[in-house]
Amino acid sequence: MVCRSDRAKIPAFSASGDYDAVVIGGGFFGCKIALYLKEHLDRVLIVEREADLLQRASYTNQARVHNGYHYPRSLLTALRSSVNFPRFVEEYRDCIDNTFDKYYAIARVFSKVNASQFQIFCQRIGIPIEPAKNEISSLFNPALIEAVFKTQEYAFDAVKLKQKIREELEREKIEIWLNTCVDKVQETTSGKIKVLIRETESERCLRTRYLFNCTYSQISQILKASDLPTIPLKYEFAEMALVDVPPELKSIGITVMCGPFFSLMPFPPRGLHTLSHVRYTPHYYWQESENLTIKAHEAYSQIRKQTNFPFSIRDTIRYLPIAAECEYIDSLWGVKTVLPQSEVDDSRPILFKQNPKLPNLYCVLGGKIDNIYDIPRELNGLHLIEGV
Amino acid sequence: MERSDCFVSVIAPVQNDARIVKPFVEEVMAVLRQSFTNYELVLVNDGSTDDTSVVVSSLLRDYECIRLISLSRSFGADVAISSGLDSVIGDFVVVMIPESDPPQLIPELIETARNGKDIVIGIRRDRNDEPVWMKAGANLFYWLCRKLFKIPLIQNSTQFRVLSRQVVNAITQVRDKSRYLRLLGAYVGYSSQTFTYDFIYRYRHRRLKGVVELFDNAVQIIVVNSVRPLRFASYLGLFASILNVLYIVYIALVYLLKERVAEGWITV
Numbered sequence: 225m226v227c228r229s230d231r232a233k234i235p236a237f238s239a240s241g242d243y244d245a246v247v248i249g250g251g252f253f254g255c256k257i258a259l260y261l262k263e264h265l266d267r268v269l270i271v272e273r274e275a276d277l278l279q280r281a282s283y284t285n286q287a288r289v290h291n292g293y294h295y296p297r298s299l300l301t302a303l304r305s306s307v308n309f310p311r312f313v314e315e316y317r318d319c320i321d322n323t324f325d326k327y328y329a330i331a332r333v334f335s336k337v338n339a340s341q342f343q344i345f346c347q348r349i350g351i352p353i354e355p356a357k358n359e360i361s362s363l364f365n366p367a368l369i370e371a372v373f374k375t376q377e378y379a380f381d382a383v384k385l386k387q388k389i390r391e392e393l394e395r396e397k398i399e400i401w402l403n404t405c406v407d408k409v410q411e412t413t414s415g416k417i418k419v420l421i422r423e424t425e426s427e428r429c430l431r432t433r434y435l436f437n438c439t440y441s442q443i444s445q446i447l448k449a450s451d452l453p454t455i456p457l458k459y460e461f462a463e464m465a466l467v468d469v470p471p472e473l474k475s476i477g478i479t480v481m482c483g484p485f486f487s488l489m490p491f492p493p494r495g496l497h498t499l500s501h502v503r504y505t506p507h508y509y510w511q512e513s514e515n516l517t518i519k520a521h522e523a524y525s526q527i528r529k530q531t532n533f534p535f536s537i538r539d540t541i542r543y544l545p546i547a548a549e550c551e552y553i554d555s556l557w558g559v560k561t562v563l564p565q566s567e568v569d570d571s572r573p574i575l576f577k578q579n580p581k582l583p584n585l586y587c588v589l590g591g592k593i594d595n596i597y598d599i600p601r602e603l604n605g606l607h608l609i610e611g612v
Numbered sequence: 613m614e615r616s617d618c619f620v621s622v623i624a625p626v627q628n629d630a631r632i633v634k635p636f637v638e639e640v641m642a643v644l645r646q647s648f649t650n651y652e653l654v655l656v657n658d659g660s661t662d663d664t665s666v667v668v669s670s671l672l673r674d675y676e677c678i679r680l681i682s683l684s685r686s687f688g689a690d691v692a693i694s695s696g697l698d699s700v701i702g703d704f705v706v707v708m709i710p711e712s713d714p715p716q717l718i719p720e721l722i723e724t725a726r727n728g729k730d731i732v733i734g735i736r737r738d739r740n741d742e743p744v745w746m747k748a749g750a751n752l753f754y755w756l757c758r759k760l761f762k763i764p765l766i767q768n769s770t771q772f773r774v775l776s777r778q779v780v781n782a783i784t785q786v787r788d789k790s791r792y793l794r795l796l797g798a799y800v801g802y803s804s805q806t807f808t809y810d811f812i813y814r815y816r817h818r819r820l821k822g823v824v825e826l827f828d829n830a831v832q833i834i835v836v837n838s839v840r841p842l843r844f845a846s847y848l849g850l851f852a853s854i855l856n857v858l859y860i861v862y863i864a865l866v867y868l869l870k871e872r873v874a875e876g877w878i879t880v
């Protein structure tokens with residue numbers, strides 16, 4: 225294996241191709257982790273496959289800054305979200321859309337909570353809840369919706385988030401390689417980790433002391449290619465329809481609880497709403513096991529992307545007749561990656577895992593954006609050491 | 613054939629149908645795929661005690677757009693169908709019984725519905741497969757409904773039917789515990805049409821309902837859908853009261869007019 229670390233792409237100040245830490249994946253988690261690492265380490269690099277940062281899960285999601293409402297069946301998760309919410313809103317004030325009203329509606333049939341349970345739950349964890357005004361609740365079909373509540377929940381703008389984070393990265397002089405895909409990683413005799421990068425006709429590599437695999441749906445793929453112990457994850461091939469809503473719905477977001485229902489959330493980067501539906505957003509599910517990994521990215525590019533909008537909108541109209549006036553624009557597609565339950569206890573709702581065979585390799589996966597606040601504690605426990 | 617651009621939902625209640633559910637699903641899906649751009653099949657497991665749910669679970673993996681609703685116990689086909697109605701999303705909804713209703717008729721029935729009939733109701737051509745007592749019972753039942761209780765039940769109508777979205781919405785507004793859907797359809801007041809068809813037999817021997825179940829069913833339909841039984845009860849009560857009053861008068865007269873009445877006869 226020839227290491228050609230002198231390629232033009234590698235900036236001068238790390239001409240050796242040696243780093244203190246390399247982060248694979250320039251999503252929200254990878255970027256934030258690089259920033260945390262930079263507080264302790266000198267040379268930190270982000271390697272991102274796409275042409276820009278925050279293009280995958282950090283962009284193709286429901287943009288919901290969770291405040292707890294979503295989790296009436298897990299008090300701890302709800303409480304934790306409600307604690308992170310003000311922090312996130314404060315830190316990313318410029319990237320938050322709080323100009324809309326957020327309503328939670330409770331379905332009569334097939335719902336796992338009823339209106340009074342939901343209300344008590346919100347009061348118990350101390351998040352704002354009040355009955356919606358008549359002009360809003362009258363938009364819903366009373367035969368199917370028991371009650372509508374006004375709540376406090378915001379949306380984040382992934383494009384503004386990207387800009388803000390890019391500025392931070394620049395300020396901290398963190399190196400970023402875009403359009404660069406990591407193939408696999410290897411242990412070296414010097415105790416460092418070699419990172420192999422796929423290029424059209426050749427391979428390139430660099431060396432690092434610490435390596436962070438923050439590739440979300442690709443975490444297992446890289447481990448597998450490197451012959452390292454994998455983490456069995458669950459995946460959902462997800463579609464969210466982007467719709468232009470009628471004027472009555474322009475400045476509101478709606479989520480129907482708690483079961484096979486829908487959510488109509490503002491999607492700030494496009495000035496549209498995403499329509500997601502518990503039954504129709506996931507097109508496929510798959511689950512890895514110890515010896516079976518699935519190439520999520522290849523699956524993603526091969527799967528026929530035929531929209532489920534005709535399904536999700538019809539169900540939505542039953543609950544919210546005015547949704548009949550929604551115009552379908554296009555869809556966001558992505559592979560949602562779900563933490564294996566065995567790796568999560570409620571006190572640590574993220575995956576932060578040291579590789580048993582390669583101790584300086586860590587895999588990090590956050591189930592939702594605000595889980596970022598659970599990362600520093602994990603990093604502080606590492607006692608990172610600098611030096612080559 | 614050109615696929616017609618509408619969304620069709622099929623609801624089928626299944627109960628201990630492990631043996632026939634697979635061929636049923638195969639046929640329905642073939643018809644739906646061929647005829648419509650969007651469709652779904654909702655199977656409602658009405659408390660089966662055989663492997664129906666196991667068979668259906670494997671079918672869920674093999675076909676797109678199939679859903680399963682499982683009821684906690686057996687509630688009967690009407691409740692199973694109405695919980696399907698609570699969940700389907702189609703522009704037109706076909707209700708059918710896997711054992712007896714032919715999926716091949718679906719496109720034609722949907723066509724009828726699309727041409728402006730909100731309810732298209734299936735009628736079985738004959739009851740030749742039933743024993744004499746059952747036919748007689750059915751005839752008596754329909755006669756009673758028509759003549760005595762004034763319930764607008766169509767003779768030999770089955771569950772096989774098509775409902776438009778408007779009708780489904782109207783039916784799901786009715787929050788009545790005992791829903792006899794064949795009638796609810798008639799009550800919500802939309803334009804309807806019937807069609808006559810022959811049962812198919814997926815079981816070699818048709819599974820007939822027990823006498824008790826049928827009788828129970830009949831009583832329920834009558835009691836829930838007609839005020840007449842209540843009236844009859846009232847009249848009966850009134851009649852009995854009048855008899856009583858007459859009897860009291862008679863006793864009083866006996867006491868006043870007769871001279872030798874046995875001791876205690878009046879006060880007993």
Ligand SMILES: Cc1cc2nc3c(=O)[nH]c(=O)nc-3n(C[C@H](O)[C@H](O)[C@H](O)COP(=O)(O)OP(=O)(O)OC[C@H]3O[C@@H](n4cnc5c(N)ncnc54)[C@H](O)[C@@H]3O)c2cc1C
Binds near residue numbers: 277
């Ligand atoms: C449909 C959906 C809806 C969601 N809704 C919400 C919500 O409403 N609220 C919320 O808080 N969270 C939501 N989430 C979860 C949230 O999106 C994620 O928790 C978060 O974005 C994860 O960030 P990340 O940086 O780990 O992943 P990503 O943003 O996907 O970053 C991983 C990066 O790794 C790169 N990469 C992959 N493989 C390689 C490789 N071999 N070499 C180099 N780079 C590579 C990718 O290109 C990508 O940029 C949702 C997720 C999905 C999918």
